[in-house]
Each structure stands twice: as C-alpha cells, then as structure tokens.
Amino acid sequence: MNRIAGNTAEQSADPTQLTRMTVNGETVEREVSVRMLLSDFLRHELGLTGTHVGCEHGVCGACTVMINGRSGRSCLTFAVQADGADIRTIESVADENGDLHTLQEAFRDCHALQCGYCTPGMIMNILSHLEADDEIDLSDEGIRELLSGNLCRCTGYANIIKAVRQAADTGNWNRT
Amino acid sequence: MSTRMFGAPVKRNADSKFLKGEGAFVDDIPLPGVKHAAFVRSPFARAHIKSIDTSAAAAHPGVLAVYTCDNIGPLDIEMPLLIPHESMTDARTQRPLARNDVYYVGQTVAMVVAVDRYVAEDAALLIEVDYEPLDVELDLEAAVRDGAPLVHATHPNNVAADFNQICGDPSAGYAEAEHVTRIQIQVDRSTSAAMECRAVAARFDPITGELIVWDTTQAPISVRGGLASILQLDEDKVRVVAPDVGGGFGQKVLLFYPDELLVPYAAMQLGSPVKYIEDRRENFIGSSQERTQIHMIQLHAKKNGEVVALKDFFLHDTGAFIPYGIAVAQVASTSIAGPYRIPNIEVRFQAVYTPTVPVTPYRGCGRPQSCFAIERAMDQLAEDLGLDRFEVRRRNLITENQFPYVREGLLFADGLRVSLDSGQYHKALDMVHDSIGADDFPAQQEAARAEGKYLGLGLAYYVEGTGLGPYEGGHIKIHPITGKVYVNTGLSGQGQGHETVFAQIVADQLGVAVEDVILTEGDTGAYDWGVATFASRAAVVSGNAIYKTARIVRGQTITAAANMLEADPEQIELRDGAAWIIGGNRNVPLAAVATATNPLRYAFNDAAQAATQFAPASRHDGPPLDEGQHPGLEATDYYSPECATWAYGVHGAIVEVDPDTCSVKIRKYVCIHDCGNMINPVIVDGQVMGGLAQGFGGALMERIEYDADGNPTNANFVDFLIPYATEIPDVDIQHLETPSPLNPLGVKGVGEAGCIAVGATVASGVADALSSLGGHKFHHTPITPSMIFDAINPS
Numbered sequence: 001m002n003r004i005a006g007n008t009a010e011q012s013a014d015p016t017q018l019t020r021m022t023v024n025g026e027t028v029e030r031e032v033s034v035r036m037l038l039s040d041f042l043r044h045e046l047g048l049t050g051t052h053v054g055c056e057h058g059v060c061g062a063c064t065v066m067i068n069g070r071s072g073r074s075c076l077t078f079a080v081q082a083d084g085a086d087i088r089t090i091e092s093v094a095d096e097n098g099d100l101h102t103l104q105e106a107f108r109d110c111h112a113l114q115c116g117y118c119t120p121g122m123i124m125n126i127l128s129h130l131e132a133d134d135e136i137d138l139s140d141e142g143i144r145e146l147l148s149g150n151l152c153r154c155t156g157y158a159n160i161i162k163a164v165r166q167a168a169d170t171g172n173w174n175r176t
Numbered sequence: 177m178s179t180r181m182f183g184a185p186v187k188r189n190a191d192s193k194f195l196k197g198e199g200a201f202v203d204d205i206p207l208p209g210v211k212h213a214a215f216v217r218s219p220f221a222r223a224h225i226k227s228i229d230t231s232a233a234a235a236h237p238g239v240l241a242v243y244t245c246d247n248i249g250p251l252d253i254e255m256p257l258l259i260p261h262e263s264m265t266d267a268r269t270q271r272p273l274a275r276n277d278v279y280y281v282g283q284t285v286a287m288v289v290a291v292d293r294y295v296a297e298d299a300a301l302l303i304e305v306d307y308e309p310l311d312v313e314l315d316l317e318a319a320v321r322d323g324a325p326l327v328h329a330t331h332p333n334n335v336a337a338d339f340n341q342i343c344g345d346p347s348a349g350y351a352e353a354e355h356v357t358r359i360q361i362q363v364d365r366s367t368s369a370a371m372e373c374r375a376v377a378a379r380f381d382p383i384t385g386e387l388i389v390w391d392t393t394q395a396p397i398s399v400r401g402g403l404a405s406i407l408q409l410d411e412d413k414v415r416v417v418a419p420d421v422g423g424g425f426g427q428k429v430l431l432f433y434p435d436e437l438l439v440p441y442a443a444m445q446l447g448s449p450v451k452y453i454e455d456r457r458e459n460f461i462g463s464s465q466e467r468t469q470i471h472m473i474q475l476h477a478k479k480n481g482e483v484v485a486l487k488d489f490f491l492h493d494t495g496a497f498i499p500y501g502i503a504v505a506q507v508a509s510t511s512i513a514g515p516y517r518i519p520n521i522e523v524r525f526q527a528v529y530t531p532t533v534p535v536t537p538y539r540g541c542g543r544p545q546s547c548f549a550i551e552r553a554m555d556q557l558a559e560d561l562g563l564d565r566f567e568v569r570r571r572n573l574i575t576e577n578q579f580p581y582v583r584e585g586l587l588f589a590d591g592l593r594v595s596l597d598s599g600q601y602h603k604a605l606d607m608v609h610d611s612i613g614a615d616d617f618p619a620q621q622e623a624a625r626a627e628g629k630y631l632g633l634g635l636a637y638y639v640e641g642t643g644l645g646p647y648e649g650g651h652i653k654i655h656p657i658t659g660k661v662y663v664n665t666g667l668s669g670q671g672q673g674h675e676t677v678f679a680q681i682v683a684d685q686l687g688v689a690v691e692d693v694i695l696t697e698g699d700t701g702a703y704d705w706g707v708a709t710f711a712s713r714a715a716v717v718s719g720n721a722i723y724k725t726a727r728i729v730r731g732q733t734i735t736a737a738a739n740m741l742e743a744d745p746e747q748i749e750l751r752d753g754a755a756w757i758i759g760g761n762r763n764v765p766l767a768a769v770a771t772a773t774n775p776l777r778y779a780f781n782d783a784a785q786a787a788t789q790f791a792p793a794s795r796h797d798g799p800p801l802d803e804g805q806h807p808g809l810e811a812t813d814y815y816s817p818e819c820a821t822w823a824y825g826v827h828g829a830i831v832e833v834d835p836d837t838c839s840v841k842i843r844k845y846v847c848i849h850d851c852g853n854m855i856n857p858v859i860v861d862g863q864v865m866g867g868l869a870q871g872f873g874g875a876l877m878e879r880i881e882y883d884a885d886g887n888p889t890n891a892n893f894v895d896f897l898i899p900y901a902t903e904i905p906d907v908d909i910q911h912l913e914t915p916s917p918l919n920p921l922g923v924k925g926v927g928e929a930g931c932i933a934v935g936a937t938v939a940s941g942v943a944d945a946l947s948s949l950g951g952h953k954f955h956h957t958p959i960t961p962s963m964i965f966d967a968i969n970p971s
C-alpha cells in the first residue's frame with residue numbers, strides 16, 4: 001500500500017489479430033490475442049457473461065453458444081477462429097422487452113434450473129436443435145440423448161427433460 | 177392472498193435472470209482494471225522444498241507481483257482449525273503458500289498476479305521450485321500400520337483423530353445376541369464438482385478503507401470474520417459477498433482456501449482489484465473432497481432378526497489436513513444405527529492423514545458411508561438368518577410411539593444429542609415395498625434368469641440429521657414507498673431457491689404476493705449475523721427465524737392498520753398487499769401503513785403527507801415515537817434449534833446387470849422421503865432429484881483416483897465421470913409429511929437427502945441380481961464394470 005506504482009505493462013505481449021464477427025446480430029471488431037478463447041472473448045471483451053465456463057476442456061457444455069446456427073463449445077474455439085462467423089449467445093434469446101422465450105418459459109415452469117450455471121449452455125444447445133430442421137425424438141431417451149453434451153450437477157435432469165418436451169410441444173418453431 | 181403459499185408449488189423468483197444469462201457469478205462482476213491470479217502448485221504428494229526462484233516470473237512482461245510464503249506478511253500461518261474437538265491433538269491445517277514442505281499434489285506454493293490470466297499462467301511456469309520428494313503411502317489401511325511413511329511427522333501412524341462413542345450397554349448386547357453378522361465395506365472418494373468452480377475477487381478502497389470480497393463461499397459471514405481477524409481489520413471494513421453461486425454441495429463451505437486470503441491481500445497490496453477464477457483441474461487438485469471410509473461393522477442379533485447391539489470401527493480418510501475437524505466422521509458415526517432401535521452401540525473411528533487433497537464435507541457428509549455400512553449389513557443379516565430383507569428391517573424400525581428416540585451417549589456434529597424427533601418409518605417401508613412391486617419381484621427375477629437376464633431388487637433406508645445450529649436470523653422490512661417486503665438473512669444460496677421458499681413463508685404472514693418479497697442473502701453488508709449454508713439447515717434454521725420475524729412484523733402492521741382504520745386489531749386481515757377490515761371494503765395499502773408508522777417532517781407523497789408530524793392523523797400527545805418504539809414496519813429475530821431434526825427415507829430399485837458388458841441398468845427406482853412439512857414441493861423434489869443424481873454418480877461412476885505416488889490420475893471431466901442425462905434413470909419420488917415437533921414450521925432439511933441411500937440401494941440390487949453367479953456382495957462403491965467382471969469371473 002501507498003507505494004509508487006510500478007512500471008508494469010498494462011497488457012500482455014501476446015500477438016494480436018484483428019477479428020470481426022457478428023454477435024447477436026451486431027457486428028463486432030476487435031484486436032484480440034491469438035490465443036484468446038471465444039468464451040473469454042464473449043465474456044470479458046464483450047461483457048456477455050451469460051455464457052459460462054465449467055471445464056474449459058469441452059466436456060460440460062456450459063460454454064455452449066451457437067456458431068453459424070449450430071451449437072458449439074466456445075471454450076474449444078479461439079476467438080480468431082470465429083472470424084467472420086455468426087455467433088448467438090443466451091443474451092439474444094429473450095425478446096427485446098425481456099420477455100422469456102418459449103423454451104426459457106418452459107424451464108421456469110418445470111423448475112428445470114437450480115443454480116442456473118449450466119442453464120445458458122443447455123438452452124443454447126436445445127434451441128439449436130429446436131430451430132434446426134432435423135427430427136427431434138421426444139421420447140425420454142431421445143431427449144436424454146439430446147442433452148447428453150451438457151452436464152448439470154444440480155437438477156438430476158428430470159425437470160430439464162420435462163421442459164424440453166413442453167417447449168417442443170408448445171413452441172411455434174419455424175421448422176420446415 | 178387468501179391462498180396459503182406455504183406448501184404451494186410456487187415458481188421460483190430467481191429464474192428469469194438466470195434464463196436470460198443475467199446472473200451475476202463472481203467472474204461476471206465487472207471490475208475495471210482487475211488483475212488476475214494464478215498459482216504454482218506442488219507436483220509431489222510429499223516433498224521438502226529446497227528453494228524457490230521467482231526472478232524470471234517477476235521479470236515477465238505483464239506481471240505485477242509474485243508471492244511466496246516469504247512475502248505474504250500476516251498470511252504466513254497455518255490456517256484456522258474451524259471445528260476443534262478433543263479427539264484431535266495438534267490438528268494440522270494448511271498454509272496459504274507452502275513453507276518448507278508440501279503435503280499433496282496441488283498444494284499452493286506460489287501465486288502470480290498479472291494483467292490477465294494467460295500471462296499469469298505463463299509466469300507461474302517460470303517459477304522454479306526445487307523439491308526433494310519423500311515416500312508416501314496412499315492406501316488407507318496401510319497408512320495406519322507401523323512403519324508407514326508419515327504425512328506429518330507429528331502424527332504417528334498418520335492418525336489425526338481417534339474417537340469412540342458408546343450408547344447403551346454394548347457388552348450386555350453382545351452377550352444377549354444369538355448371531356453376529358460381520359462385514360467390511362468401503363466407499364471411495366468423490367467431489368462436489370459444482371458446475372461453477374470456486375472463485376474470489378477483491379477490491380480495496382483506500383478512501384473508505386473498505387475491503388470488498390466476492391467469494392463463491394457458502395459461508396460469507398464466517399469468511400468476513402476470519403479475514404478481518406487475520407488481516408487485522410475492523411469487521412465493519414470488510415464486506416464479503418457471495419453473489420450468484422453455481423452450486424456448492426459442501427466444497428464451498430470450507431474456509432479458508434488459500435486464494436480466499438491471498439486475493440484480498442494482493443488487492444490491498446497492489447491497490448487494484450484482483451481475482452482468481454479456479455479452473456476445473458485446480459478444482460480437482462486443490463478444493464476439498466470427501467467420502468473414503470472403510471467400515472468394519474458387526475450386527476449382534478437375536479435369531480428373529482432383532483439387532484441388540486451394533487459395533488463399528490472405521491477408518492476415515494481426511495486427506496493431508498483436517499481443517500474442518502472430525503465433522504464428517506462424527507456425522508457418519510452418529511448416523512450408523514440408521515432408523516433402527518438398536519439400543520446398544522459402540523462406534524469408533526480413526527481419522528487418517530493421507531497425502532491427498534484435504535477432506536471436508538461433500539453433500540451427504542458421512543451419511544452415505546454410514547448408510548452403506550448399516551444397510552449392506554442389514555441385507556447380510558437377512559441372508560444369514562434366512563429372513564426377507566424388508567422383514568428384517570421391519571422388525572428393527574423405530575415405531576411411531578417411540579419418538580423422540582434418543583441415542584444417549586452419541587453426540588451429533590452440532591455437539592448436541594442424537595434425538596430422532598418424528599417419522600412414520602414402517603409406513604415408508606410399506607410404501608417402497610408396494611411401489612417397487614416387491615411381492616411380484618421373485619417371479620419376475622426367475623423368469624428373467626430363464627432368459628439369461630439378471631434382475632435384482634435393491635433396498636436401503638436412511639436417516640438424516642438436519643437443521644443444525646447454532647442459529648440463524650432474519651430481518652424484515654416493509655418498504656414505505658412500494659410496499660414490497662425486504663428480507664435479509666445471513667445465509668448464502670447456491671441454487672436451492674431460498675429466495676422463493678422464504679418469500680412463501682413471509683407472503684403468508686404479511687398478505688403479499690410471493691414476487692413482492694425480495695430476499696437478500698450472502699452479503700455481509702446487508703445482514704451480518706449468522707453461520708452458513710450447510711447440513712440441510714437453511715429451511716429449518718433460517719426459515720424459522722424468518723417466520724418468527726414475519727410474525728412480529730405482522731403484529732406491528734395489524735396494530736398500525738387498526739389505528740389508521742379505527743378498528744380493533746381482531747377485525748384486520750392482511751391480503752393483496754393491504755390491510756383490510758374483515759368482510760368490508762375499507763383498506764389501507766401496506767406502503768401507507770409503513771409510511772404512517774414513520775413520523776415524518778417532510779411530505780414527499782400522499783402517504784407521507786398523512787404521516788408528517790403536522791398531519792392531523794399523527795397528532796397526539798407526547799413525542800411522535802414512544803419510548804422503546806422504532807419507526808417503520810421492521811423487525812429482526814433469530815431461531816436457534818435445541819437439536820437437529822431428523823429427516824429420513826427409503827429407496828427401492830430394480831436393477832439389471834448385463835454380464836457381457838458388466839454394466840448396470842436401473843429399470844425402476846422409487847424414493848420415499850419425509851422432510852416434514854414441505855414449504856414448496858416442487859423445490860423439494862428438485863433437491864431430492866439433484867441429490868439422487870449425485871448418488872447415482874457415486875454408486876456407479878465417480879471415484880477420485882490417485883496412483884501409488886499420490887498423483888491424481890483423473891483430475892478432469894474426461895476421466896472423472898459425472899452423470900449426464902443419459903446416465904440418470906427416472907425416479908418415482910413420493911413424500912410423507914411428518915411434521916417436526918421441534919420448530920414452529922414443522923420442517924426438516926432436505927438438501928442432502930437424495931444422495932444418501934443410492935449407493936447402498938444400487939449395491940443391494942446388483943448383489944441380488946448376481947446372487948446366482950457366485951454371490952458377490954458388492955460392499956464397495958462405486959461399483960465399476962471391472963468389479964462386476966471380477967465378481968462373475970472369480971479366479
């Protein structure tokens with residue numbers, strides 16, 4: 001305390017690269033360190049902290065976002081790899097008034113979250129399936145399979161399965 | 177609000193923000209200019225440190241500071257022993273940064289603070305530590321033998337604690353017995369594995385002298401006390417906030433982890449905010465774990481199956497240090513007789529140091545192990561005596577007219593006696609018997625065997641002492657402008673829905689909507705008396721404190737409203753956010769009542785006009801506030817339980833074992849559960865189901881592995897398996913609601929319930945399934961495919 005501030009570089013000496021992508025419909029352009037993870041980029045450069053990090057080795061799914069319409073692990077992607085990509089995060093799911101999306105509403109109805117840490121990754125994964133054209137198997141087993149890339153340590157999954165079914169049944173999905 | 181909210185399946189108040197990604201977890205809190213900490217950790221399970229060279233790291237661009245034990249001032253200490261106990265001598269706790277010796281792989285040796293985490297980790301790699309590795313013994317049974325390498329030279333045979341407890345007259349029981357069943361069981365080590373790892377951020381304000389610490393802790397008030405004491409700060413100058421926390425399950429109740437002291441210290445030293453965000457590997461090698469115990473249990477019984485005495489000796493692995501005292505082992509030892517009368521008990525344990533991550537409570541806290549011991553022994557007793565497994569239990573269960581059932585001589589983890597307070601143990605057993613289809617099962621099993629399939633029925637009963645003291649408090653205030661009700665308590669939440677269940681309790685008393693009750697917890701700046709969230713105690717201890725407080729505020733509100741409406745207090749009812757004359761239309765909103773109880777000088781709105789000292793309504797003789805009165809509708813009260821309240825339950829399963837793949841499939845699972853009155857059945861089910869999932873993990877998958885040198889070999893989510901949705905079966909959860917006579921709400925805790933009996937139930941089922949193939953007993957969890965392979969291919 002009370003010492004003269006040292007002469008410290010305020011930034012790392014990492015090489016950077018100009019990177020441009022679309023995030024939740026907005027174009028963003030930043031100089032980013034070439035080793036920065038997409039998860040860190042979204043969270044700390046853009047302040048989109050709804051995307052969570054649970055393992056940083058691709059197992060838990062907490063960091064799931066949509067990359068060009070497919071769900072992907074933002075912890076296994078470098079920000080520079082997402083150059084030119086279209087990224088969607090949890091922050092884009094509710095409408096502009098903040099009203100919950102059908103899937104989010106279903107999670108609330110079914111008590112499908114406890115601590116909420118896995119939730120954004122779950123939602124982005126499920127949403128990518130609901131919005132895609134592929135057939136979804138709504139049997140218990142089918143839904144369990146659909147969730148099998150996301151860990152949740154709180155709920156035991158039973159209510160998440162209910163929520164997926166409710167959302168799939170009630171949602172007005174633009175599916176062809 | 178004429179409908180009662182207590183007991184209703186109300187949706188949660190907190191969900192929307194999490195669903196929209198607007199939660200505020202520690203790493204989400206914006207701290208401009210924040211610097212990042214990374215650690216150097218021991219690569220050896222036991223070693224002397226000969227030297228540490230930090231010069232290259234300190235010179236690395238972007239590094240602000242490098243800390244070792246030599247430059248952390250008041251932090252170069254052994255951290256607190258949280259729960260002292262007579263059974264331990266010279267209990268060993270960890271230093272924030274190692275001095276001279278390291279005791280497990282992962283122990284913190286140095287800390288780097290740098291401009292970002294990437295640079296901090298680069299620099300940590302540049303620190304050179306010269307170690308002299310020492311011999312280790314990882315096997316628990318070998319570690320207590322003479323000549324085993326010692327973790328701490330101070331503790332011969334690695335024994336950290338040795339404790340014997342007696343209930344009744346065991347010798348008389350042994351003499352009376354006609355049969356003795358003896359088994360040895362083992363439960364292996366697991367970890368909480370909350371999806372959010374631990375995290376700490378701190379900022380020191382040199383102008384106000386306030387230190388703010390954001391911490392994923394389950395015990396913010398205790399962290400505040402400890403920080404103030406170690407850093408020699410006034411308690412009021414330290415504010416600890418546990419913001420949104422992504423699961424805890426016990427691991428986050430321990431204090432202190434090294435980072436919880438070092439990060440605030442660095443923030444003060446460097447004059448800039450600092451944070452440390454644990455990564456998953458660090459969580460595996462640096463944050464507490466639990467479970468390993470080996471029990472040698474004996475049931476001394478009559479020929480009719482009545483158990484007259486129980487003798488148990490067990491080894492409890494406490495890891496390299498014992499900061500949480502003997503709590504886990506003590507809970508295990510006092511729960512050992514389960515729901516059974518067993519009048520004579522002798523239970524002794526040794527807590528053993530091993531050169532591994534320290535052991536502190538993980539959801540269940542010793543209960544899964546004692547449940548596994550007694551329940552596997554009960555199955556064996558049934559087999560020995562040729563009795564049905566349900567019947568042998570029926571003959572020993574405590575009956576309804578025997579409550580409270582006191583186990584004189586056993587002291588629970590709160591230091592208070594074990595007194596099982598209420599329950600319908602026989603009814604629960606009958607429910608599981610019928611729901612699992614026990615009567616039809618033998619025929620099914622036989623038919624399946626004819627087709628080469630192996631079905632088994634599993635069964636296990638458990639009890640759970642919950643709601644431990646010493647106390648919690650609640651503060652309630654009705655806001656004069658909005659009429660919303662603000663509730664503060666000293667706990668912290670990790671997803672249990674406190675904000676909703678406490679709101680339900682308050683909503684009933686004050687006649688407001690559940691959404692209009694706003695809970696603040698986990699912030700010592702908002703409420704700073706209390707203990708922590710652990711031992712399934714929030715609903716019981718804080719719930720009752722908040723209930724008592726709400727009753728006081730209700731009284732204040734009715735008295736004031738009666739005054740305003742010129743009616744008798746008995747004529748007033750509170751509903752829909754207002755006080756009404758019963759049966760009439762006249763009412764006054766709670767906001768107005770709250771304003772009117774505050775004698776004002778300045779009128780800022782209509783309600784305030786009525787409350788100014790000049791307004792006719794408040795004109796009376798004497799001072800505007802009578803002696804002993806306070807302005808507003810506001811109160812604080814506390815609840816301190818006389819002893820734990822005991823929840824219980826029983827699980828039944830039909831499992832199928834595939835002898836080719838050696839895998840186990842749960843065909844059907846029934847959980848009968850009783851936690852007294854339920855405040856919110858949906859939240860209770862969620863807690864139970866979450867616990868069950870952790871139980872399935874522990875039963876079949878989760879084991880922390882160390883090699884013979886003490887290296888963790890599966891410290892990541894690829895190799896340490898926790899269940900995905902594909903590994904969890906459907907569970908039929910059914911409730912009984914036997915109120916606890918010990919507290920006004922009649923509630924018992926539920927947080928840990930689900931996980932306790934799963935290991936014993938699954939093992940019971942697997943053993944039954946394979947009884948015709950060699951009769952292996954499955955006295956060890958997790959049950960892995962190789963165990964099954966060995967069981968059916970004995971050689």
Ligand code: FES
Nearest residue numbers: 054056058061075
């Ligand atoms: S944080 Fe990306 S998968 Fe776990």
Ligand code: FES
Nearest residue numbers: 114118152153154
């Ligand atoms: S709700 Fe906590 S991890 Fe899923």
